[in-house]
Each structure stands twice: as C-alpha cells, then as structure tokens.
Amino acid sequence: MATKLISSGSTFEKEIGYSRAVVADNWILVSGTTGFDYSKMTISDDLSEQAEQCFKNIEAALQQAGSSMKEVVRVTYVFPEAEDFEKCWPVMRKYLGDVRPSAMMLTAGLSDPRMKIEIQVTAYRSTGA
Template sequence: MKVIHTDRAPAALGPYSQAYISNGFLFTSGQIGADPATGKAGATLAEQAEQVMKNLSALLEAAGTDFTRVVKTTCFLADMGDFAEFNEIYARYFTGKPARSCVAIKTLPKELLVEVELIAEV
C-alpha cells in the first residue's frame, strides 16, 4: 500500500489519510468543498461541489491517474434538494459515468453541503 498526499487538497481533519493506492486502485477519503490554501468553503452547493472536484482532481493527479479511470464514487449531500444542481457539476467531471451511490446525511463535517469519495484505477 502507498499513502497519497498532496497539499492541493485539504489535509485530513482526523486520524486518516487523504488517499491510498492498493492493488492498482486509488481509494480516496471523502473530499469536502474546502479550499486547501485557506481552509474555507464557499457558501453555496455549487461553490463547494466545484471545490470538491478540484480536490479530487489533485488526489487523482498525485496518484498518476484521472477522472476517466474512476470506477466508483460515493456522494454525500446535506440536502437531497441539491441533487439536480450537484448532478450538473458532477457530470462535467465524471464523463465516464462510474458506478455511484448518492445519499443525504444529517450533517457533514464543518456543516458543509457536499462530500465525495472515489475509487479509481491507477
């Protein structure tokens, strides 16, 4: 196993890694919509979702892969009413249409609106 870390994605908020490569696959921790330079997140779902995708892109790049090699995502929304808006942003990045789960949860870390984790081939 190999730990993947980049300063272009937010540091872990707890005792976990940003991502791992194991057996030819990248497994990321959930990425939130916080800017890694400032630690701040946008106020809207659209701003946070765009930042989530930038954070995931940074991890994919650090692992030597990209969005076209993603096989599975798990998406967490604070409000399922944001589902359509989230899908519009998501679809611009995940053009290969990987397998996906998308659920609404009661609360995300730092009261954020969206979090996404993924598994990709390396």
C-alpha cells in the same frame, strides 16, 4: 500489497488521522472530500462552488496517484439536504459525464455545517504504478 498515502495538506488529515487517498496496488481510494480549498482552508457558501472544489481536490489526489478522473469506477455523493443533489448534476456531469462510474447518493449530516456536499471516489489505475 504495496500502498502509498496521498495528502492534500489539509489540517484535517493530521488532526483526524487519515489520508486524502490511499493507493493500494492499482486501486486508488479517495477519502470523502469536501469543498474546502485546502491551500487557504476556506469554503464557499455556494453549493455549486463547493461541488466544483470537491472535484478539483479529488482530481489533484488522483494526479498525485498517477491517475485521473477518467479512471474513476465508483463515486459516492453525500448531501445533508437531498434536494441539493439535482442542483449539482451539471458539475457532476462536467467531471464524470463521459466516465459514467457506478454511483450512489446518500443523505447524511456532515461534520461541519458549512459543508453542503462530500464526494468519495474509487479509481482503478490501468497503467500500473
């Protein structure tokens, strides 16, 4: 199986030892992605802004992999606070409303108390490598 590692340039990737995404044949597995703006290593205090930045980070990784949000087949949302899920629906709908991938929401603590959301996606690149 041919694999390709995708990096966002985040310092977390090197410090922890993971890739933003891994392309395995036509599958693209995007790691749990938070609302950090990796170009500045900053994160907003606003939940909706974090959700928006998560999707921008995911979209950038998918583009590096030769894919797009249109090819997302599965999404997992993680929230420290369950009541924040519904507050993010407009942002989720903006990016995935037409795609309608399989989805799951979990409530769990995140590694940094500033993080209010983490999103992981799987995409299938139908056009090949």
